[in-house]
Amino acid sequence: MRIKDIKSLAAVQGPARSVAERLQRRCYSVEDMRKLAAKRLPGSVFDYIEGGGEDEVSLRRNQSSFEDWAFLPKWGSVEHLDLSSTLLGGRVAMPLTLSPTGGTRLFHPDGETAVARAALDAGVPYGLAHLSTTTMEHVSAAAPGLRRWFNLEPTADKGLLQAVLDRVSNAGYEALVVNVDCRAIGHRERDYRNGFTAPPSIKPKTVIEGALHPRWALGFLANDAIAFPNLDAEIPQGPLSSTPDMWRTLLAGSYEPTDWDDIRDLRARWDGPIILKGVVNPRDAVRAAEIGIDAVQVSNHGGRQLDHMASALDVLPDIVEMTAGRMEIIVDGGIRRGSDVVKAIALGADACAIGRPYLYGLAAASQAGVAHVLKLMAAEMTRTMMLLGVSTIPELRDEGRDLLRHRSEAFTRALPTDFRPNQSPTAEFPPAQLAYSDTRTP
Numbered sequence: 001m002r003i004k005d006i007k008s009l010a011a012v013q014g015p016a017r018s019v020a021e022r023l024q025r026r027c028y029s030v031e032d033m034r035k036l037a038a039k040r041l042p043g044s045v046f047d048y049i050e051g052g053g054e055d056e057v058s059l060r061r062n063q064s065s066f067e068d069w070a071f072l073p074k075w076g077s078v079e080h081l082d083l084s085s086t087l088l089g090g091r092v093a094m095p096l097t098l099s100p101t102g103g104t105r106l107f108h109p110d111g112e113t114a115v116a117r118a119a120l121d122a123g124v125p126y127g128l129a130h131l132s133t134t135t136m137e138h139v140s141a142a143a144p145g146l147r148r149w150f151n152l153e154p155t156a157d158k159g160l161l162q163a164v165l166d167r168v169s170n171a172g173y174e175a176l177v178v179n180v181d182c183r184a185i186g187h188r189e190r191d192y193r194n195g196f197t198a199p200p201s202i203k204p205k206t207v208i209e210g211a212l213h214p215r216w217a218l219g220f221l222a223n224d225a226i227a228f229p230n231l232d233a234e235i236p237q238g239p240l241s242s243t244p245d246m247w248r249t250l251l252a253g254s255y256e257p258t259d260w261d262d263i264r265d266l267r268a269r270w271d272g273p274i275i276l277k278g279v280v281n282p283r284d285a286v287r288a289a290e291i292g293i294d295a296v297q298v299s300n301h302g303g304r305q306l307d308h309m310a311s312a313l314d315v316l317p318d319i320v321e322m323t324a325g326r327m328e329i330i331v332d333g334g335i336r337r338g339s340d341v342v343k344a345i346a347l348g349a350d351a352c353a354i355g356r357p358y359l360y361g362l363a364a365a366s367q368a369g370v371a372h373v374l375k376l377m378a379a380e381m382t383r384t385m386m387l388l389g390v391s392t393i394p395e396l397r398d399e400g401r402d403l404l405r406h407r408s409e410a411f412t413r414a415l416p417t418d419f420r421p422n423q424s425p426t427a428e429f430p431p432a433q434l435a436y437s438d439t440r441t442p
């Protein structure tokens with residue numbers, strides 16, 4: 001090679017001009033963002049994001065169940081690829097929402113406002129946790145055009161409940177997200193082993209962790225103390241400090257809806273959409289549809305509550321079939337790639353929701369980090385749909401099951417009848433394809 005040829009091959013990049021550019025060069029996947037978040041956060045805080053209940057079987061199942069579905073791309077033209085869709089009566093730039101997460105300022109001092117601004121820029125809704133560390137009004141002021149939903153913890157005191165609903169409505173939240181999976185708090189053993197509390201209590205381990213993560217520690221010390229200010233007006237004994245305290249008070253005050261009457265009561269009080277979050281049993285979804293609930297968020301709470309639960313994807317086909325278009329369906333848990341979203345939509349979901357992925361982005365780089373995660377998701381959805389042979393979300397939904405095959409299904413089941421071989425599939429198809437055929441059901 002001549003010097004001239006070598007020179008033409010030299011590719012020296014100048015320094016990145018922004019955080020967004022640096023992320024663009026370093027982080028190619030949500031997993032890369034996760035690794036960055038793990039470096040930025042003290043171990044016990046990172047574990048609070050990562051952990052699940054008991055043996056974390058539900059948590060692991062969330063991701064593995066996406067691997068049980070394989071794509072069957074179709075050949076044909078893909079034109080004007082468009083990720084936009086509708087959800088609960090409004091437009092979304094892609095079928096994705098940011099699921100509520102309590103305690104968000106623990107992961108970065110910009111907390112919920114950074115998440116809200118990134119969601120607004122990306123054109124996706126954000127569900128603010130009742131247990132957020134920034135008030136609902138502050139988030140509204142920070143991102144006024146955002147489609148925002150409120151993750152209500154309904155109290156049994158109906159006067160107080162109405163006051164909270166009025167406050168939520170005045171702050172411009174269009175929908176309520178109501179949990180039906182938090183009657184008790186999941187046993188997150190990582191947190192107990194780490195001695196984790198929110199906010200972190202000062203003890204030798206915390207001081208050492210802080211010293212090893214000075215950027216996080218400075219942000220933590222230089223900003224307002226972590227608190228749950230949406231509750232200040234509601235809980236007479238004043239702001240709550242630690243997570244166990246908060247849960248004790250919430251549960252003692254029957255903050256969770258206790259039965260279907262509470263859901264009916266909420267339906268009567270709230271004019272906008274209601275999303276029931278944590279529904280996994282298809283019969284509950286049918287019941288919710290019958291009492292006029294607009295959507296279910298099929299979820300096992302990111303594996304943080306009951307262990308050994310079905311994943312959202314495990315039960316999605318049944319819920320789609322049994323609700324038969326009477327309500328919208330959002331799916332969460334284990335979504336780490338745009339291709340996961342594509343699979344859920346093809347199986348009949350209207351949208352997906354993510355929790356940990358945007359928290360990784362927040363912990364890694366505040367608003368720019370969340371924006372990067374959303375950008376990755378959109379790029380992956382686009383690429384997957386292009387390779388799959390579909391141009392729009394409605395087309396993806398229509399083609400649906402023809403584009404996917406579950407591990408348990410024989411290959412021939414996915415083919416139209418006139419394509420089926422006369423002989424046994426073993427003679428016709430190579431072993432690699434048959435490797436998917438086992439006896440498990442979806």
Ligand SMILES: Cc1cc2nc3c(=O)[nH]c(=O)nc-3n(C[C@H](O)[C@H](O)[C@H](O)COP(=O)(O)O)c2cc1C
Pocket residue numbers: 048049050062099100101102129130131151179277299300301302303304332333334335353354355356357
């Ligand atoms: C740190 C953390 C806090 C959470 N807090 C809440 C909450 O306050 N309310 C709620 O409904 N779900 C909460 N979730 C669950 C998420 O809304 C969502 O269901 C779950 O994270 C989805 O799974 P994924 O993290 O695998 O995307 C939380 C999840 C995490 C990781």
